[in-house]
Amino acid sequence: MNIQAAAVLFDLDGTLVDTAADIAQAANAMLQAMGRTPFDEVTVAGWIGDGIPRLIKRALTGERFAEPDEGLFRKAEVLFGDVYEAHVADLSQPYPNVAETLQTLKSDGFRLACVTNKAGRFTEPLLAALGLRGHFDVVISGDALARVKPDPLPVFVACERLGVGVGDAVLVGDSANDMKAAKAAGMRAIGVHYGYNHGVDLTTLGPVATVDDMARLLDLLRYHGGSVTQRALS
DSSP states (O other), rough: EEEEEEEEEEBBBBBTOHHHHHHHHHHHHHHHTTTTTOOOOHHTTTTSSHHHHHHHHHHSSSSSSOOOOOOHHHHHHHHHHHHHHTTTSSSSETTTTTTHHHHHHHHHTTTEEEEEOOHHHHHHHHHHHTTOOOOOOOOETTSSSSSTTSSHHHHHHHHHHHHHGGGGEEEEEEEHHHHHHHHHHHHHEESSSSSSTTOOOOGGGGGGGSSGOOOOOOOEEEEEEOOOOOOOOO
C-alpha cells in the first residue's frame, strides 16, 4: 500500500505511549485517599481513551458512563490531578519504534501533530519527559477546544494549524474514538493493534490500514506536498 500524505496526526495514550501504569497509580492514590478500594492496572487501562474526567468517573462508579456525585467528582479530580501531574512519566514509555518513526517521518518532510483527549497539563510534560515533543509541529490537547475526539473538531483544527487539508493528512490511533473522528472529518485513518481499544476490532471502523508496530508506517506512507484547504470548524 502506498498512502500519499503531507501530514500525520497521532493519538497519544495507547498509540505513541503506554501510559497505563502511571494513570493506574494516580487513580489508585486518589481512591485510597478517599477511602475507596483500588483497581488493578488492567481494569484502569480499560478506562483510558475518553479523557481524564471520564476516567475519574469510571474509577468512582466502576461503570463506563455513570455520573458520580458532582462534589465527590470535583474532590477526586483535584486528588488525581495533583498525583498524576507529579508522576506523569515515572513509568510511561513510548511503544517500540515510536521515536525513530517520528524522526524519520519528520526528516522525510511530513508535518506532524499529536491530537489527544488528554489535558494539556499532562500532555505537554509527558511528551517533553519522553523526548517526543520536538517531533511535533502542533499539539492539540483535550482541554484546548470545546469538543474532543470522536468529534472531528480537533482533527480540523490540527490540519488548519499544520497548513494542510484533511485529504492530505492521515490520523493514526488505537481506539474507536480515533477512527470515528477521522471518518467524521473525511480523513483517512490507520489503526494500531496494540493500545487501549476496549476490545473493539478497529478493522470494522474503516481504517485504510492497520499496523502492529509503529515502524510499519514507514512502509505505508509516502510524502507529498499539501496545500491549505479551508474547512468549517463549527
